[in-house]
Amino acid sequence: MTSDRIGAGAGAASAKRGSRTRVLPRALRRPVRFIQRLVSGDVSVPPRTETMLFGAVIGGAILYGSVLGGQFGQAVEQTTAAMGFAVEEIELSGNTYTPVDDVFAALGLDGRRSLVSIEPAAARSALTDLPWIASARIAKVYPSKLVVEVGERSPFAVWQTGEALSVIEQDGAVIGGYAAHPRLAALPLLVGKGAAETGAGFVATVQQYPIVADRVRAHIRVGQRRWDLRLDNGITVRLPETGVERALERLVTMQDELDVFGRDLAAIDMRLEDRTLFALTGNALEARQALIEARDAAREQARRGNRI
Incomplete structure (x- = not known):
């Protein structure tokens, strides 16, 4: 019984030692065996091998440093x-x-x-x-x-905010700053906050009325709610927040019948559905005032003449 116990104990100890034994991966076994044989002297090294290995290591280090420093490239x-x-x-x-x-x-x-x-x-x-x-x-x-x-990218318009000019695509995305170029000079000019995002639809609407579109120099967004048109002669056309098409049709009719674009006007206010308001320029206002005064003076003189 004693020997059995001793044997059992030795077996257990052997099992413990076996469980702690480390086994190299298959890929490393052959290189390790070669190194062991090289160290023990079982393998003879050709002459100058050490010098070649040393040179290879130094060369690799130099190459690695050159790549890191950009000199290799x-x-x-x-x-x-x-x-x-x-x-x-x-x-x-x-x-x-x-x-x-x-x-x-x-x-x-x-x-x-x-x-x-x-x-x-x-x-x-x-x-x-x-x-x-x-x-x-x-x-x-x-x-x-x-x-x-x-x-x-395809430019759609020039967008002005403050003094800054940017070229934008149809969806309002900014391409870059505006630079003088013959093709860019012909693009529509959108002015004001919110004009870039909503300009494409409004410009398309105005272009349906060539008699107006041909005179437009700037599409001005007002309060992010409605639009004004600045014509080539300086007249500002104030359009309503809704019913833009109806207002433009009225404007076309007035131009055909009254040549309002040729008048000395500062603004044409189309915001009211049932009436149109005209604002005169400073010169026109002075001329009108002088005309009124001359008319009143003539009436007064005629009245006095009738008394005599």
Whole structure:
């Protein structure tokens, strides 16, 4: 019984030790065995192997440091450019409002550039970061040609808030600041807070009446509730909050019958359904006042003459 117990105890201890034994993964077993044989002297090392290994380690460290410092990329850039892969020809299309210099700067083409080092995905991202460019396609034609096709956003109007002028799309999204350009000069001008978001529908309504639309120079949003029209001769047409189409039809009729756009008026107030109010310019008001005074003087003189 004693021996059985002793045996049992030894077996338990052996089991404990076995449970603590660590087994290397299969992928590491062969390298570890080789190192053990190398250390024990079972494997003979060829001459200069240590020097080669040391050089490989140092070279790897230098290469790693160069990559981190950006020097490796510069070396590749210069080497491949010198080998005949420098960008010599650029075919650019689709840019109407984006300056060529902005495209070149975004692509890093303001200096000598290797075609090999240009990453199309990074180049597309850099181009679409420009205000006007919505999409871009990059193609490398070896040994030295780069093809760039861009798709620009569609301008709808110029939006003025205070003294700031911005070019906007039809949904009111701002493209960028306004810059002098023949095509942009012909865009509708929207003025005031809320004009960008609601301008497309209003401009479309006004364009249904060409006799009015051809004279409009600015669409002015008033109190984010209604619109005024500023004509090319300075007349302001005040439109109602609702029933804009009916007001414009009345305005067209008055223009046909009375040539109101040719009168010396400061404003035409269409906000009331049953009447139209006219505001005279300062000069017209003075002239009218002088006419009234002259008429009254003539009547007074005629009255006195009748008494005599």
